[in-house]
Amino acid sequence: MLSTRKKPESLRSQRWYNPDDLRSFGHRSRTKQMGFLQEEFVGKPVIGIINTWNEMNTCHTHFPQRVQDIKRGIFSAGGFPVELPAMSLGEQLMKPTAMMYRNFLAMEVEELLRSYPIDGAVLMGGCDKTTPGVLLGAISMNLPCIYVPAGAMLHGHWRGETLGSGTDAWKYWDDRRSGKLDDKSWFEIEDSIARSPGTCMTMGTAATMMSMVDSLGMSLPGASSIPAVDSNHNRMASLSGRRVVDLVWKDIKPTDILTVHAFENAIKVQMAIGGSTNAIIHLTALARRVGIPFDLERFDIISQDIPLLANIKPSGKYVMEDFYYAGGLMALMKRLEKLLHLETRTINGKRVRDNLEGVEIFNQDVIRPLDNPVSPAGGTAILRGSLAPNGAVIKPTAAEKHLWNHRGPAVVFKDIRDLKARVDSEDLEVTPDSILVLQNAGPVGGPGMPEWGQLPVPKKLLDQGIRDVVRISDARMSGTSYGACVLHVSPEATLGGPLALVQDGDLIELDVEARRLDLLVPKSELKARRQQWKPPKAKASRGYVKLFIQHVTQAHEGCDFDFLQGTPGETPEPDIF
Numbered sequence: 001m002l003s004t005r006k007k008p009e010s011l012r013s014q015r016w017y018n019p020d021d022l023r024s025f026g027h028r029s030r031t032k033q034m035g036f037l038q039e040e041f042v043g044k045p046v047i048g049i050i051n052t053w054n055e056m057n058t059c060h061t062h063f064p065q066r067v068q069d070i071k072r073g074i075f076s077a078g079g080f081p082v083e084l085p086a087m088s089l090g091e092q093l094m095k096p097t098a099m100m101y102r103n104f105l106a107m108e109v110e111e112l113l114r115s116y117p118i119d120g121a122v123l124m125g126g127c128d129k130t131t132p133g134v135l136l137g138a139i140s141m142n143l144p145c146i147y148v149p150a151g152a153m154l155h156g157h158w159r160g161e162t163l164g165s166g167t168d169a170w171k172y173w174d175d176r177r178s179g180k181l182d183d184k185s186w187f188e189i190e191d192s193i194a195r196s197p198g199t200c201m202t203m204g205t206a207a208t209m210m211s212m213v214d215s216l217g218m219s220l221p222g223a224s225s226i227p228a229v230d231s232n233h234n235r236m237a238s239l240s241g242r243r244v245v246d247l248v249w250k251d252i253k254p255t256d257i258l259t260v261h262a263f264e265n266a267i268k269v270q271m272a273i274g275g276s277t278n279a280i281i282h283l284t285a286l287a288r289r290v291g292i293p294f295d296l297e298r299f300d301i302i303s304q305d306i307p308l309l310a311n312i313k314p315s316g317k318y319v320m321e322d323f324y325y326a327g328g329l330m331a332l333m334k335r336l337e338k339l340l341h342l343e344t345r346t347i348n349g350k351r352v353r354d355n356l357e358g359v360e361i362f363n364q365d366v367i368r369p370l371d372n373p374v375s376p377a378g379g380t381a382i383l384r385g386s387l388a389p390n391g392a393v394i395k396p397t398a399a400e401k402h403l404w405n406h407r408g409p410a411v412v413f414k415d416i417r418d419l420k421a422r423v424d425s426e427d428l429e430v431t432p433d434s435i436l437v438l439q440n441a442g443p444v445g446g447p448g449m450p451e452w453g454q455l456p457v458p459k460k461l462l463d464q465g466i467r468d469v470v471r472i473s474d475a476r477m478s479g480t481s482y483g484a485c486v487l488h489v490s491p492e493a494t495l496g497g498p499l500a501l502v503q504d505g506d507l508i509e510l511d512v513e514a515r516r517l518d519l520l521v522p523k524s525e526l527k528a529r530r531q532q533w534k535p536p537k538a539k540a541s542r543g544y545v546k547l548f549i550q551h552v553t554q555a556h557e558g559c560d561f562d563f564l565q566g567t568p569g570e571t572p573e574p575d576i577f
Contacts, residue, residue: 406435
């Protein structure tokens with residue numbers, strides 16, 4: 001982290017602006033065309049603000065204001081800010097899933113930073129896949145940068161009850177399906193659950209990934225916990241703009257921060273917050289971009305030593321606003337202090353140890369002590385076995401405990417359309433012991449690995465009062481979801497993984513404590529089925545989706561593109577002629 005201060009003439013942007021030639025004349029004159037004085041941008045760090053805002057990403061509606069806050073900070077520190085809009089990935093409205101486009105955003109960020117005269121960047125993200133997307137691209141370009149999280153929305157409120165996005169929507173939807181909730185109440189909830197700008201206020205994928213980047217040390221400490229509409233969020237954005245200018249002068253890059261120890265800290269935090277299972281995919285992809293060969297075993301080993309401390313939905317009873325008032329992420333990391341790599345450096349120039357000095361916890365029920373956790377088990381478990389040779393994932397703390405060790409017959413749905421058509425049929429042969437299986441919903445099969453993994457409990461079972469059954473798929477699920485859902489089964493069904501061979505009535509055994517997921521079918525029978533198996537027809541013949549299908553890696557590898565692997569900073573600088 002020790003470095004000498006750059007001189008103005010050594011700034012990357014000066015390749016565009018400084019030479020006494022016709023090309024640089026054009027670069028300077030066109031920048032002046034926008035009304036800027038030469039002394040505002042020549043010899044100053046040019047900071048690209050990667051803004052993942054659009055009017056279909058409901059979680060980022062406050063980003064236009066935050067850009068102004070960031071610019072204020074950059075100007076005050078002597079930098080020159082330029083806004084660079086990038087693809088916005090709003091999980092709520094983007095279909096089939098924003099996950100399809102995470103790598104698209106990563107490529108766009110890398111190319112924006114490469115092709116323009118940018119010295120450093122502020123990365124704006126929040127809604128689910130924007131966070132890993134912007135960071136993946138920034139890692140590959142490896143310019144000084146800092147992350148500004150969107151922050152969570154205010155808690156939902158209905159008839160005196162606190163509502164959490166996703167989590168309570170699933171709960172009340174099941175109530176409505178089973179006839180326990182009338183239309184009036186349902187539409188009141190619809191009007192009350194999302195009350196402000198910001199991401200889901202439960203510990204979904206958005207809150208998890210903002211916390212991950214914070215615990216990795218790539219944002220100002222504690223930035224991830226500030227609610228989107230809190231004035232502290234404006235100030236954090238401005239301070240981030242100010243900080244990135246200093247990062248450029250000192251040439252502090254993502255690779256200086258994102259070490260093995262930083263990632264291990266993030267995994268420990270992920271387990272303690274009961275974070276989204278999606279984080280495993282994204283952290284794997286991020287680590288591999290840096291050149292750290294992460295595998296699922298690392299997550300599982302850590303998970304067994306870290307209890308669940310954050311009492312937040314879907315694994316607890318509070319929401320992110322409560323988490324912030326209790327002290328936020330820094331308070332949770334303070335709980336884990338003796339278990340963290342404290343000498344790890346962070347983007348503010350300090351060590352984790354320094355950032356945690358004097359941190360207090362203000363609510364002992366929201367952020368539990370190590371000796372009184374929400375659950376002694378970490379938030380995530382990695383499973384292997386004959387049904388998932390390359391691994392699968394489950395969030396035990398979000399499942400009914402009696403299902404952690406379960407054997408039952410499979411009820412198989414060949415794809416999402418089959419599931420939607422039959423799951424609520426009175427003719428569906430299903431019991432509380434059944435294990436629901438969804439095939440062909442993985443990275444290639446979805447395509448894009450949509451959030452279909454929280455298969456709905458069949459109406460026939462809801463009517464019996466059953467709210468959780470074992471569900472298995474090669475899909476993902478929202479971090480706001482809950483239930484005994486086994487996800488990310490790898491290899492996926494569409495590529496001929498064992499999941500593709502499961503048939504109705506096959507016995508499957510789940511043993512969370514033993515970390516096993518097994519298909520109890522004789523090998524001879526599976527061999528015969530494989531000989532009869534044919535891969536599904538490809539779902540794209542052109543464009544980006546075809547590119548995605550051809551090059552996406554499997555879930556245990558981070559679902560990155562195979563051609564984006566490599567050493568950070570290898571992205572070639574553009575020729576300027």
